[in-house]
Amino acid sequence: MSQDSKPTKAAAGTVAEPSNFLRQIIDHDLASGAFSQRTNLAGEPIPSIITRFPPEPNGYLHIGHAKSICLNFGLAADYNNQAGGARCNMRLDDTNPVKEDVEYADSILDAVKWLGFDWGTHLYHASDYFDRLYEFAEILIQNGKAYVDSQSADDIHTNRGNFGQAGKNSPYRDRSPENNLSLFREMRDGKFKDGQHVLRLKIDMAHPNIVMRDPVVYRIRHTDHHRTGSKWCIYPLYDFTHCISDALENVSHSICTLEFENNRPLYDWIVNSLKELGVFKDPVPHQYEFARLNLTYTITSKRKLLQLVEEKHVDGWDDPRMPTIVGIRRRGYTPESIRLFCERIGVSKADSWIDMSTLDQALRDDLEARAPRATAVLKPLKLVVENFDVSAKEACSAPRHPQHPEWGNREFHFTRELWIEADDFMKEPIKGFFRLYPPIGDQPGSRVRLRHGFVVECTGFETDADGNVTQVNVTHFPDSKSGTPGSNNYKVKGNIHWISAAEAIPTEVRLFDHLFSDPHPDSGDKNFLDAINPNSKETITAYLEPCMKNVKAEDRFQFERHGYFVADKTDSKPGKPVFNRTVGLKDSWK
Numbered sequence: 001m002s003q004d005s006k007p008t009k010a011a012a013g014t015v016a017e018p019s020n021f022l023r024q025i026i027d028h029d030l031a032s033g034a035f036s037q038r039t040n041l042a043g044e045p046i047p048s049i050i051t052r053f054p055p056e057p058n059g060y061l062h063i064g065h066a067k068s069i070c071l072n073f074g075l076a077a078d079y080n081n082q083a084g085g086a087r088c089n090m091r092l093d094d095t096n097p098v099k100e101d102v103e104y105a106d107s108i109l110d111a112v113k114w115l116g117f118d119w120g121t122h123l124y125h126a127s128d129y130f131d132r133l134y135e136f137a138e139i140l141i142q143n144g145k146a147y148v149d150s151q152s153a154d155d156i157h158t159n160r161g162n163f164g165q166a167g168k169n170s171p172y173r174d175r176s177p178e179n180n181l182s183l184f185r186e187m188r189d190g191k192f193k194d195g196q197h198v199l200r201l202k203i204d205m206a207h208p209n210i211v212m213r214d215p216v217v218y219r220i221r222h223t224d225h226h227r228t229g230s231k232w233c234i235y236p237l238y239d240f241t242h243c244i245s246d247a248l249e250n251v252s253h254s255i256c257t258l259e260f261e262n263n264r265p266l267y268d269w270i271v272n273s274l275k276e277l278g279v280f281k282d283p284v285p286h287q288y289e290f291a292r293l294n295l296t297y298t299i300t301s302k303r304k305l306l307q308l309v310e311e312k313h314v315d316g317w318d319d320p321r322m323p324t325i326v327g328i329r330r331r332g333y334t335p336e337s338i339r340l341f342c343e344r345i346g347v348s349k350a351d352s353w354i355d356m357s358t359l360d361q362a363l364r365d366d367l368e369a370r371a372p373r374a375t376a377v378l379k380p381l382k383l384v385v386e387n388f389d390v391s392a393k394e395a396c397s398a399p400r401h402p403q404h405p406e407w408g409n410r411e412f413h414f415t416r417e418l419w420i421e422a423d424d425f426m427k428e429p430i431k432g433f434f435r436l437y438p439p440i441g442d443q444p445g446s447r448v449r450l451r452h453g454f455v456v457e458c459t460g461f462e463t464d465a466d467g468n469v470t471q472v473n474v475t476h477f478p479d480s481k482s483g484t485p486g487s488n489n490y491k492v493k494g495n496i497h498w499i500s501a502a503e504a505i506p507t508e509v510r511l512f513d514h515l516f517s518d519p520h521p522d523s524g525d526k527n528f529l530d531a532i533n534p535n536s537k538e539t540i541t542a543y544l545e546p547c548m549k550n551v552k553a554e555d556r557f558q559f560e561r562h563g564y565f566v567a568d569k570t571d572s573k574p575g576k577p578v579f580n581r582t583v584g585l586k587d588s589w590k
Contacts, residue, residue: 020347022071022288026079026253035252035283036084048084050251051076053112054091054126054242057105059302060317060324063338063359064257064293066115070342071290072255073117089249090119093126095241097225105226107317111325116335126241127227129248133236134188136244137199137218139277141180146217147173148183149200156198160205160213167205167213187220190233194220199234203269211266215239243267244274246285254285257292258351264289291351295359297514298323299522313532314515318570320580321515321536331512332556332566332582337363356514360583367556367564372400372407375451375497376559376579377543378509379422383498386459387475388416393500394481398452410547414453417501419543421561424448424496425472427461434493436472445474448494451560455480455490497560504543508578509565511538542579551577561585 026049029035035048051072055065076088090112094100112119140146149156149170161167175183187197199218207213217240222233243266246254254267264287271284292300299305300323308314308322317324320331328338341362345354375398393413400407420436429437429446436458439445445458456474464470479486513536521531548557553572559565563584571578 021349022075022255022290022347025288026075029252030082030084038250040250046250047086049076049079049086049253050089050249051253051255052089052091052246052249052251054093054245055108056093056096056238057101057108058096058099059104059306060107060326061111062300062305062325063295063298063323063328064300066325066338067293067342068257069112069115069117070339071347087122088119089122089124089251091124091126091245091249093238093242093245094227095126095236095238097223097235098221100226102226107326114325114329114335115338124249125227126245127225129241129245130228130232132248133241133244136274136279138181138184139279140201140273141184142177143277144177144202145273146180146199146201147175148180148187148197150197153195156216160210163210169205170214173202187234190222192220194222196220209262209265211262212269215266239263239266240270243270243285247271247280251285254287256287256289258289259292260287261289289349290347291349293345294351294353295323296353296356296519297516297521298356299528301522304522304528313529320510320512330569330580332564332580333363334366337366340366363564363583367558369403371556371558371564373398373402373560374410374548374557375499375545376509376562377419377421377499378540378562380419380543381422381425381469382471382501383418383420384471384473385416385418385456385476386473390416392416396452410545412545412547413500413503415500415502418498419501419504420472420496420498425461425469427469435496436494446494447492448496449482449490449492450498451495452482453498455492499543499545503546505546505549506541507544509540509542509581510579511540511581512536548577549575
C-alpha cells in the first residue's frame with residue numbers, strides 16, 4: 001500500500017462513508033476549502049490534505065505506533081485521489097541527541113516500509129529545521145514572548161506549582177529582550193555549561209494548564225547530534241519543534257494520541273504567535289487527538305521496553321515476545337495482518353482495551369487463504385507399523401493448500417517407523433478419545449487413519465524404566481490407503497498426522513506465549529516485572545516433513561493442527577530452518 005493507493009470503495013463508483021471522527025473533520029475541511037489553493041515557498045501547489053508520522057528516534061517502534069502509521073498513511077492514501085490530493089510526510093523528530101541513535105532512525109524507516117507505506121520524496125527530520133527554529137526563537141525573544149531563565153532545573157520545577165497552586169514567576173522573567181537575546185546567543189556559542197540557562201516562553205505562570213506555565217523550549221546540551229555533528233550545543237525541545245515542523249511542512253491535520261491533548265493549547269500558542277509575527281500564514285496546522293492502542297498482555301512504554309532489553313528479560317528489541325514492530329515481524333505477523341487489525345479496531349476519542357485475541361485473529365484471517373500447509377510433529381512419539389517391511393516405502397501426497405489445487409502437492413513416504421504426536425496416544429483412554437489406545441481386555445486396540453496414508457490398528461506399546469511410553473505398535477491395512485477405492489471401506493473416527501522417521505527433519509521450534517501473565521501488567525501500582533510469564537518461551541526439537549528443508553527465512557506455514565509458524569528471520573540458515581510459532585489455530589487463552 002502506498003499514499004498513491006485509491007480511496008476505499010463502499011460500492012462501485014462510491015466513496016465509503018466516513019467511519020470515524022477524523023474522516024468527518026477532513027471531509028468538512030475539504031467541503032469548506034479550508035486548505036485548498038495552498039502553495040509552497042516556491043509558489044507550487046501542494047495537497048489539500050497533509051498528514052505526517054513523526055516519531056522520535058529514541059527507541060524501536062511498537063504496535064501502538066503501527067496504529068498511528070496506518071492511520072496517517074491510510075488517510076493520505078484514501079484521500080489522495082480526491083480534489084486537492086493528499087499525502088503523508090515521514091518525519092523523524094530528532095531533537096534530543098542524548099537519547100537518539102542512527103540505529104533507531106533506520107529501524108523506524110524500515111518498519112514503516114515493512115508495513116507497506118511509502119513517503120516518496122517527503123522524508124524530513126526535525127534537525128533539518130534547527131536553523132529556522134533558532135531564528136524563530138530569536139523572533140519570539142525580540143517580541144517579548146520568550147526569555148532566558150537562569151534558575152536551576154529543580155527551582156524551575158518547584159516554581160511551576162501544581163494543579164492546586166499557581167506557579168511563581170522566575171526572577172529572570174522580566175529581563176529585557178536585548179539582554180535575553182544576548183544571553184541566548186551566548187548559549188548558542190557554547191559559553192555556558194549544560195543546565196546553566198534555558199529558554200522559556202513567556203505565557204502565564206498561573207495558567208490552569210501546567211503545560212502553559214512558561215514552558216522550557218531550548219536547553220544547553222554539549223553533545224554531538226547524529227546528523228548535525230557539533231554544530232549546535234543548544235537543542236529545541238519536542239513541544240517547540242513539533243508544531244513548527246508541522247507548519248513548515250504545511251501539515252493540515254496533525255494527528256496524535258490523547259496523551260498530547262493537554263499540550264494542544266501550547267501547540268496552538270506557538271504557531272499562532274509566529275503567525276501573528278508574520279512567520280506563518282493561514283491556514284496553520286491544527287492538532288487532533290485519538291485514543292492510543294491499549295493491548296492486553298502488553299506494555300508499550302519505551303522506558304519499560306528498554307528496561308526489558310537492558311535487564312535481559314528478553315533477547316533484544318526483536319525478541320518475538322516483544323510488542324515492537326521488529327519483534328512482531330520476527331514472531332511472524334504479516335504487514336497485511338497488522339493493517340487489518342488497525343482497520344478493525346477503528347479510531348475513537350475514548351481510551352479502551354483491545355484484547356490480544358483480536359490481533360491474533362487478524363493474522364489467522366490473513367494467512368488462512370495464503371499460507372501453505374505442512375506437517376510438523378512437536379511432541380514426537382515413535383510409531384512402529386509391525387506388518388510393514390523395514391525396507392519398504394509407500395509414496396503419499398497431500399495438497400499444499402486445500403483451497404489452491406493449482407499449488408500442487410507435497411510428496412512424502414509412508415515407512416515402517418513414523419513419528420506421531422505423543423498426545424495422540426493414551427494407555428487408558430478417556431471418554432471421547434478417538435485416537436490411538438491399546439487393546440483393553442478382550443477389546444482390540446483403536447483404529448485411526450494416518451492422514452494421507454493408511455488406517456492402522458493399535459496392537460500395544462512399550463515403556464521405559466519409569467513407565468513413560470517410548471513406542472506405540474500398530475498394524476496397517478494395505479487396502480486402506482487414502483485416495484484408493486479400498487479406503488472407503490474403513491470408517492474410523494480418529495484422524496492423526498505423522499511423519500516418516502526416515503525422512504523427518506529435526507528442527508528447532510520456539511513456542512511463544514504472552515510475555516506477561518497479567519492482561520494489564522503495568523496498570524495501577526503494579527510492577528510490570530512481577531507479571532512476566534516464566535513460560536512465555538519454550539524451545540523444542542520437532543520433526544518436519546521433508547519438503548520443509550529448504551524454506552527461506554520469513555516463509556510462513558500453517559502446521560496442520562498446531563497453528564501458524566514462520567521461519568525465523570535471524571536464526572534460519574539455508575537447509576536448517578528455525579521456526580517460531582506465531583499463533584495457534586484458535587485462542588488458547590479463552
